[in-house]
Amino acid sequence: MAHGDITHIDIPVTDKERATGFYSGLFGWQIAEPPGFEGYPMWRAPNEISGGGLAPRDDGFDQPRSYVEVDSIDDTLAKVSGLGGTVIREKSEISPTSWWAAVQDPDGNRIGLYEGTTDAG
Template sequence: MPHGDITHIDIPVTDMERAKGFYADLFGWEIAAPPGFEDYPMWQAPNKISGGGLAPRSEGFTQPRSYVEVDSIEETLAKVVAAGGTVAMDKSPISDTSWWAIFTDLDGNSVGLYEGVTEVEDA
């Protein structure tokens, strides 16, 4: 996936079961929690390209958040700060081969970053 693509969208919800039924019925999304993420069901659009997750609504997470794939979260966050944005959450691991972070843009929008290794080298 090229640098800069929107790779994931999180939707904040207050009732997980209700939200799963709503989106599955409305859009035909397949919704299931991957192993190790039982409290975070992920949705897949029928095109098998678009996807994201349903996450508990919380303070500071009240609107859907898009995640943009980047080559380096550290370099991107440095550019965010240099351009006047703020880091809301530093780089954190998702797995052994993927990471995420969150920044706030100049208009107060929360935007996620995703960095992942697409090919794992043999040891």
């Protein structure tokens, strides 16, 4: 994927099994926990392009969050405050070759950032 592409969408859930049944039954999504991502069911849409995860809901994560591919999370985070936004999650490792972070735009919208490659099996 290229810089600026939507790469992943996390949906906050309180009951992973219930959410898995709901989304797979409603949309036909294939949902599984790939090796290395146990406890984090990941979904794939029938187009085999769109996908994301069913992540634990908490006080700071109560609405779906889209993740945008960036060339460098460090460079992108450095621009956020100057453009009127806020960093709400600093760069965190997913795997040795991939990282994520989250920002909030001036209107309060929360967007995830993704950099790297992840082999999800």
